[in-house]
Amino acid sequence: MHINITGFAQTKFGEHYNKSLQDLILEATKDLDLSNLDQIFVGNMLAISTQGQGHLNSLVAETLQTNIPIFSIESACASGGFAVHLATQALKSSDAKKVLVIGAEKMTDQPSCQINKLLMQAGSEQERQAGLSFIEAYAFMAKEYADQFGLSKSDLNQISIQMHANACSNPKAQFPRAITQEQIDQAPLIAEPFTMYDCSPITDGAAAIILEAEKAPGIEIQQTAIATDAPAFYSRPVTHHIPATQIAAKKLDFNPRDIDVAELHDCFTFTLIMALEDIGFAPQGQAAKNFSSLKTAINPSGGLKACGHPVGATGVKQVAEIAKQLADNPSYKTGITHNVGGTGGSCFMSLITKS
């Protein structure tokens, strides 16, 4: 059996003050063939806390006018990826032949201080009590990494510059514009060593994919892998790497040298450094140095940094983006996605191939 990605779409990522979560879901699914769906999986993190709307599976039943089984999955910023994983299990179980996976999030209606607080729902109670934000948590990791391996501001800047360059050719990106060294130099400090351009933005958006169990190969999800870990990043032996990524990457059977294109979780520029090393694209301490010479196309969408990061949608958008890249580029045969929840409390990865 092959798990083929037979449809993929996303809304433009950005500020959609005039659209509801239902509007975004309708927009992401309007061009997909929704006939004969057996099940639907929805990834979302914040609807219950920003809009007081739980029971999202029921909301989707209303939105798409159906009574089929619908499942609402939450795993912080990896909610979308976890929904994809469960969708593949539904197909493998033979309970379903065709499923829809939706990732959707509305974030920009809230002030950023409130969103930063709500995102910490993915962290530990102690982190919340200490008033820690995700930006500070990842900045702390970056500093520990810098102490261990060295890390300059230009190591980070090359990533944001590249992500924005990539986004220029993605009409769905939130920030499809190049940034200059001068802009970076003038960007306000957020949490040392991160300035504004090291941080992914607050974003509204939705993405959707159709997965079908088929006899013939196509653009298909070959494998998925999931790992979990404690929410508190400081509870880990070292904080400059993410064990959940390392475990998930080890479960997938692939060689980084064979990967043509990857969508990796870059909620901060430094997060991409960790991802490259944890997945095996670069030896420990070498990702920044090797970044510009990597053979694999990293984050052609612009990544979380420049395409945007509507948290529950990101994991689905990454799979949709790799499907699109494989469809559009004759030379691409193999891609991966990598989606992290919180500061590493959960991780989803997928290996996607084209026959």
Added chain:
Amino acid sequence: MHINITGFAQTKFGEHYNKSLQDLILEATKDLDLSNLDQIFVGNMLAISTQGQGHLNSLVAETLQTNIPIFSIESACASGGFAVHLATQALKSSDAKKVLVIGAEKMTDQPSCQINKLLMQAGSEQERQAGLSFIEAYAFMAKEYADQFGLSKSDLNQISIQMHANACSNPKAQFPRAITQEQIDQAPLIAEPFTMYDCSPITDGAAAIILEAEKAPGIEIQQTAIATDAPAFYSRPVTHHIPATQIAAKKLDFNPRDIDVAELHDCFTFTLIMALEDIGFAPQGQAAKNFSSLKTAINPSGGLKACGHPVGATGVKQVAEIAKQLADNPSYKTGITHNVGGTGGSCFMSLITKS
């Protein structure tokens, strides 16, 4: 392949002011064999809104000291049932041979007015804006039913009296005590026709089951079924029945006459009337009349009404209770569970047998 329930447990349901959600999860799982688990499924509705704790899968990774795939599922009061369904799909997919399903909820730390508001996260935005509570929604349904088929207060009272009688033999029940007609007569009116004893309580608690894919039959989940519907109850053609239950019941291949024991969703006494008719235990309009002569043992746990209703835990507890009933009663061969989300926006059912 058989999906055997090889372990089942629950905490005492009730007021656990001195226990955290993690404590309840540990307590529900402490006597289960957690070795060689492949995946874990967690049903919960309110942690994100009462405790600001999302990313529950990560919290469970910490609680149970593991890095395996863990999934957090929300479907309002049917969160536990939906988690069970996905767990069976994991086993059928061969991605897992042994899984743990946990349902857990902490509710009593909040004032009841706040909990009633938060439970409406399962409803529609319009229902929230109108200030509707679940009690009022179900009371409205009861009134429409009464107009159509007739429904006296004693029709409802027989159910609460029976649920409390059942709970007397369940040491895990929140209210293991009989109630008298006098107590019922003196109970305060909540929303006509419901007085206090028509309503399930606010409850803390957790339940857990182990499911294993095995060659030999045992106490096993034969089938599960799920249906979804729009969250707003008033959007349905008639409001005195729950379409999602009817659809789920139709998907299951069973005859009500063959069911020895059932755990049905009785968040209100009237909800049980609807369930009995929607599932097929009684013809439309006849459930109250037939209730006392039903061959099937209904809610031996005491049901949501007297065992308690920690919303995300209920669907798992129902499966655990049926497994226990089949294990303890030589004459019982077949049981079902029935778990409703919101006012019928989602429904999970399971058919459980003993060889």
